[in-house]
Amino acid sequence: MKNMISDLVKSINHFNGSDNSFEILRNIICDISDNKSLLNEPLVKELLYLAAQKMRTFGYNTMNHLDISIFQNVLQDNYSESTDEEIERHHNLSLILQNEAINSLYTSSSGNLLDKDQKNIIEVFNERPRLLVSAPTSFGKTYILREIIYQNYEHFRNIILIFPTVSLLNENVHEFKKFNRDLGLEYSIINTTQKKFDPDSRNLFIFTPERVLQLLNENPNFKIDFFFMDEVYKIDNFFDSTDSSEGSSKEEERDKVFRIVLYILSKKATQFYLAGPYINTTKLGEGFQRFIKLFDIRIIEIGVERVKKDHIHSWGTRATIGRKQIIFKDNKKISKLNEIISFLEKSDEGKSIIYAESKKKVSTLAREIVSVTNTIEPHYKLNMFIEHLIKRYSYTHRNQQIHKSWTLIETLNKGIGLHHGAFPKYIQSEILSLFNNGPLNILICTTSITEGVNTKAKNVVFYGSSKGGKELKCFDIKNINGRAGRYYHHFIGRIFYLDKKIHEKVQQNDDTLDFITFSNREVTDIDLDNVAINDLWGDNKARKADRELVILESGVDNNVLNKNKLIDKLKQIELVNLLKNKNILELKSIVTQCSSLKNFLENKTIYKILGYFEEVGLLTEFDVKKFGIITSNYSNSDGMYRLIKYHLDSLDEINAKSIDSIYTTVFSDIRNIVEYKVPKYLTIFGTLLEYVCSLPEINIGTEKIAIDFIIRFFEIGVQTELGTELAEIGFPITTIKMLEKEERDLMKYSFDAVKSNYHLLKHQFQQSLDSYEVYLLENIIAEG
DNA sequence: TTGCCTATGGGTGAATATCC
DNA sequence: GGATATTCACCCATAGGCAA
Secondary structure, eight states: OOOHHHHHHHHHHHHOOOOHHHHHHHHHHHHHSGGGGGGHHHHHHHHHHHHHHTTOOOOHHHHHHHOOOHHHHHHHHHSSHHHHHHHHHHHHHHHHHHHHHHHHHHHHHTTTBOOOHHHHHHHHHHHEEEEEEOOOOOOOOHHHHHHHHHHTTTTTOOOEEEEESHHHHHHHHHHHHHHHHHHTTTOOOSSSSSSOTTTTSSSEEOOOHHHHHHHHHHHHTOOOOOOEEEEEEETTTTOOOOOGGGGGOOOGGTHHHHHHHHHHHHHOOOOEEEEEESOOOGOOOOHHHHHHHHOOOEEEOOOOOEEEEEEEEESSSSEEETTTEEEEEEEOOOHHHHHHHHHHHHHHHOEEEESSHHHHHHHHHHHHHHHOOOOOOOHHHHHHHHHHHHHHHHOOOOTTGGGGEEEEEEHHTTOOOOOOOOOOOHHHHHHHHHHHHHOOOOOOOOGGGGSOOOOSSSSEEEOOOTTTEOOOHHHHHHEEEEEESSSSTEEEEEEEEEHHHHHHHHHHOOOOOGGGGSSSSSHHHHHHHHSSGGGOOOOHHHHHHHHHHHHHHHHHOOOHHTTSSSHHHHHHHHHHHHHHSSHHHHHHHHHTTTTTEEEEEEEEHHHHHHHHHHHHSSOHHHHHHHHHHHHHTTTTTTHHHHHHHHHHHHOOOOOOOHHHHHHHHHHIIIIIIIIIHHHHHHHHHHHHHHHHHHSSTTOOOTTTTTTTHHHHHHHOOOSSSSHHHHHHOOOOOOHHHHHHHTTTTTTSSSSHHHHHHHHHHHHHHHHSOHHHHHHHHHHHHHOO
16 A cells, blocks of 8 residues: 555656656556555545646546545645745645646646546647547547537538447437527437438438448538447458458458548548557558548547556466455366356445357356356346336247247346347447446457447456457457446456457557558459549559540440449449340339339239349348248248248257357347348338339339338338338347237337327337337337 | 358366465 | 576467358
């Protein structure tokens, strides 16, 4: 304790603003603050306060509930006339003045106290408004964003904020609504492409890259003043391969969307702010360097974390945690994990995330851990949620209720959450919220947890040492580590390594982020289609020229091809030619089939359309069959049951492994095929069909085509206006489908009508919904 | 979907290193 | 020098890729 104080004094004196001295001082502050018993000491309080003020990192004082008043006892004393005391008094007075000076300097115009690094970023932006910031998780990147928007309110009329996932959109919509209201700003906050907006007033779009593309397609000349892109490393698939475990084939990877959106917006808006964690800005690829130069972008790299990270070597026979030690009884990886978990549980060391390498591994690990974990106290909301999962997703098969073999249910009952990309969005976010604010203390997850979602975990345990089949990159490891301890919640985050290789790898820093559009490397055809020839380099220029020639010769209107930016233009041309050569009668019948959902479903039009894609080589015969069966099955009101039943029928034994794999497959199929791929193909088809029909030589009226409605039906899975709105906010789709079937009268209302008359409809809703669903619905209504 | 094949990673025991 | 810890090499189970 005495050592700690003298170390603290020494480090305060040695602090000179360098990363190194910052880290040393931070480690001491965090170590002391993490040990609450030391905090009672008035001297410790004063020193901690001074240290944080000196670092201009005010979060530490907020977390320790320290402010200048801790010095007041000295001030309020009646000083005698002795000279020493006067000096002392003088010293304290100047301390207060100094403190006030610091605070007013670091208080932003919106009234928030900013850390030194945060303030610096805003100043740099105001000097040169194109910025790339690399900063660790929970550094406050969106906090800075709000400050930038506030300071530039006058000339930021239309703003786009880009986040990688829909759940992040919802989180940020909430925050920005509050920001907009609290500071009296006049932005309309728009997060879906369906929502109408007035281009001449102030708009704040909070979109995924896909939604940005759609916005730009529909409003090609729309003026954007400023945009923000979070997790900007996603433009480079080599750098980040988190998505590849999703089972998506190469051509579906998302990096292209990020690249194209960043390319288009950079050319459109003069001001932007790009952010991402752990980007080594001294090792940017050739293409990224050109991008920086071309757009005159300033780079800021924040290397040091605010939270101290304890890296705990757990691959050997023992693990040392501060002064405590675990001596492993067994050398098996799984038993070590169990020992770590029970250590953390017993010593009340906070919430933990366990990293597993695949969805399957998440379930198997869960099953092995659950047997040694203690049962938790009953928790009202958790129980409601479990009841709901059972009610909506469990069925009886061969006289067995399948949820009894569903690992998720078993683990939730024991206070363990599972998290991976396959679960429906609302299940993912409920599990996260039960982990962050509820009774779940352990979360077993894949890289899905790094998708920008914030958690309150203090510990991370590396069980998995790869990602799907692939090797974890240094970047991935850092990103997962970033979840250990959260600034403003913890001083220390712990990372347990069960594999030495992972710990070695995290020390290296050899990942290179590139923007291949501007590089000499071979880019994809889709990149070529969306980039101006003058911006390309190397062989890509010639490739683009060749393609342009083919496109020109085809005679197909380029504006039509541009509407679907993510599909190879040459393939689109092939499709146009295919449709052109069809018999007029066949085209007419397709148009009729697409005129209403009823016709579409009755004629099994989906097979015919997917068949066209097979003809041009975008799909295989197997895909067409599979996509067709799954979408048709799911489009029924008992779609979930049909998909699960299909797998159950071919099952020889009901056990946890087989049931888990059924749920994972069904959930993944719904996300991948029903909600993503099929709508994508239908959208292209719709565009091209309308184009072909409008050609003078064909000339078929297309006014009746309702393909947009059909697409939305598949994409969201529901039919009514109210259902669509509810689905968008994150209400369970299975539940909406049930309501659409059983409560037709109720579902005829508009969302606004339900909102304002909820007290009258309440009873009717309660009859069909389970208590968790009622809770969700009431939350949605309360939030408006 | 199914089944085969390959790559991977975990477990095991022997060999080597390290510590007292 | 002995005991313990760590590393290494090998084997096997398994998951995931791939093709029909």
